[in-house]
Amino acid sequence: MLILPAIDLRDGKCVRLQQGDFQRETIFGDDPAAMAAHWVDQGAEFLHVVDLDGARSGRPANLAGLDAILRRVEVPCQFGGGVRSEATIRELLERGVARVVVGTRALAEFDWFQASCETFPGQIVLGIDARGGKVATDGWLTTSQTLAVDLARRCDALPLAAMIFTDVQKDGMLSGPNLEALSELAARVNRPLIASGGVRTVDDIERIAELGIAGCIVGRALYEGTLQLPQALAAAGAIGKMPEPH
Numbered sequence: 001m002l003i004l005p006a007i008d009l010r011d012g013k014c015v016r017l018q019q020g021d022f023q024r025e026t027i028f029g030d031d032p033a034a035m036a037a038h039w040v041d042q043g044a045e046f047l048h049v050v051d052l053d054g055a056r057s058g059r060p061a062n063l064a065g066l067d068a069i070l071r072r073v074e075v076p077c078q079f080g081g082g083v084r085s086e087a088t089i090r091e092l093l094e095r096g097v098a099r100v101v102v103g104t105r106a107l108a109e110f111d112w113f114q115a116s117c118e119t120f121p122g123q124i125v126l127g128i129d130a131r132g133g134k135v136a137t138d139g140w141l142t143t144s145q146t147l148a149v150d151l152a153r154r155c156d157a158l159p160l161a162a163m164i165f166t167d168v169q170k171d172g173m174l175s176g177p178n179l180e181a182l183s184e185l186a187a188r189v190n191r192p193l194i195a196s197g198g199v200r201t202v203d204d205i206e207r208i209a210e211l212g213i214a215g216c217i218v219g220r221a222l223y224e225g226t227l228q229l230p231q232a233l234a235a236a237g238a239i240g241k242m243p244e245p246h
Contacts, residue, residue, distance in 0.1 A: 001205075001208065001209040001213060001214065001215060001216060001236040001237060002045070002046055002194075002214060002215035002216070002236070003044065003046075003205070003215070003216055003218060003229070003232045003233050003236050004044070004046045004047060004048040004078070004194070004215055004216070004217045004218070005039040005044050005047055005048065005217075005218060005219070005222055005229060006047075006048045006049075006050065006196075006217050006218065006219035006222075007032055007035055007036055007039075007047060007048070007049045007050070007069065008049075008050045008052055008219065009032055009049065009050065009051050009052060009053070009062035009065045009066070009081075010052040010053055010062070011053065011062075012030065012032070012062060012064065012065050013028075013029065013030045013032075014028045014029040014030070014031075014032050014035045015028060015052070028223045032049075032062075032065040032066075032068060032069050033065075033068035033069050033071070033072035033073075034072075036049075036069040036072055036073045036077075037072050037073055039222070039229060040073045040074075040075055042228075042229040042230060043229060043230055043233050044075060044229060044233075045075050045076075046075055046076050046077070046078070046098075046215075047069070047073065047075060047076075047077045047078070048077075048078055048080075048196075048217045049066060049069060049077050049078070049079045049080075050079075050080055050081045050101075051066070051079070051080070051081030051082055052081060053081070053082075054081035054082025054083075055080075055081040055082055055104075056082075057082055058082050058084050058104075059082045059084065059088065060079075060081060060082045060083070060088065060092070061082065062081075063095070066079060066092075066095065066097070067095060070095060070096040070097070076098035076099070077096075077097055077098055078097065078098060078099035078100070078101055078125055078161075079092055079097045079099075079100060079101065080100070080101025080102070080103065080125070080127050080164075081101075083100055083101065083102050083103075083105075084102075084104065084105045085105075086115075086116055086119065089102070089116060089120060089123075089124070090120075093120065093123060098123070099123055099124065099125050099161045099162070100120070100123060100124055100125065101124075101125045101126075101127045101164060102116070102124055102125070102126065102127060103126070103127030103128070103129055103137065104137040106126055106127075106151070106155065107135050107137055107144060107146060107151060108137070110154065110155075113126075113155070113158075114158055117155075117158040117159050117160055118158075118159065121159035122159060122160075122161050123161060124160055124161060125160065125161050125162045125163065125164055125194075126151075126152070126155050126158075126160055126162075126163045126164070126191075127163075127164045127166070128148050128151055128152055128163060128164065128165050128166070129166045129168055130148035130165065130166065130167055130168060130181070131143045131167075131168040131169060132169070133147055133148055133149075133181065134146060134147060134148065135147070135148055135151055136168050148165065148181070148185070149184060149185060149188055152165075152185055152188065152189050153188055153189060155191075156188075156189045156190055156191055160191050161192070162191060162192040162193065162194050162214060162215065163185075163189065163191050163192070163193050163194065164193075164194040164195075164196055164217065165181065165182060165185055165193060165194070165195060165196065166196040166197045166217075167181060167196075167197040167198060168197070175198050175200070176198050176199075176200060176204055177195055177197060177198040177199055177204055177207070177208055178197065178198065179207055179208070179211070182195050182208065182211055182213060183211050186211050186212055186213060192214035192215065193213050193214055193215075194213070194214060194215035194216065194217060195208045195213050195215070195216045195217070196216070196217040197217075199216060199217075199218050199219075199221050199227065200221050200226050200227065201221070201226060201227055202227065202231050202232065202235045204227075205218075205227070205232050205235040205236055206235050209235065209236050209237065216232075216236065218232055
């Protein structure tokens with residue numbers, strides 16, 4: 001299983017939020033590129049970068065920080081937050097992003113999302129953020145009536161690189177992952193699935209890996225030290241590569 005350290009950007013800084021709440025923010029550094037290099041030095045082979053400002057505004061707002069990361073490290077990065085147009089997807093890929101995460105517009109306009117996946121096969125990741133099992137959008141400000149598992153199944157036939165499932169209520173809380181939801185999704189979709197939200201310990205990593213999950217995004221646990229990246233990599237098998245889409 002692949003371990004992806006998370007770098008969340010807000011106002012050019014590396015931060016972590018609790019349950020996506022901008023009022024519950026912790027700043028962990030003002031140099032995203034240095035943070036990226038730190039995780040790569042510890043063994044990370046893939047990074048997950050999120051533009052929190054962009055997720056709310058609808059267009060990436062921390063591109064300078066992203067560019068600095070891409071110049072500093074040689075490992076692939078996936079990027080999400082405010083990706084709502086084909087032009088933005090293309091721009092991000094041209095900047096050097098390996099995979100682009102799309103969430104809000106995938107739910108709002110499925111036909112557009114399908115066309116985008118076909119235009120950029122194997123380069124788009126579906127971001128499924130869920131609150132109470134239902135898809136949350138617009139930087140988690142809105143909760144839809146669509147079940148996360150229904151969106152995942154609808155998109156499973158598309159040429160996606162992967163799907164990310166984030167339990168909003170778990171994110172940043174260090175309370176353990178939503179294993180039940182992850183298990184259900186893993187059983188219902190064929191695309192590689194990436195877990196996100198709530199990871200705190202090596203035991204959490206091991207439990208997620210036992211579900212056959214392709215990857216796991218880890219954020220606050222690494223920044224606060226409840227989990228060390230080398231430990232997480234060892235627990236996951238340190239494979240370093242995600243299964244190819246099929």
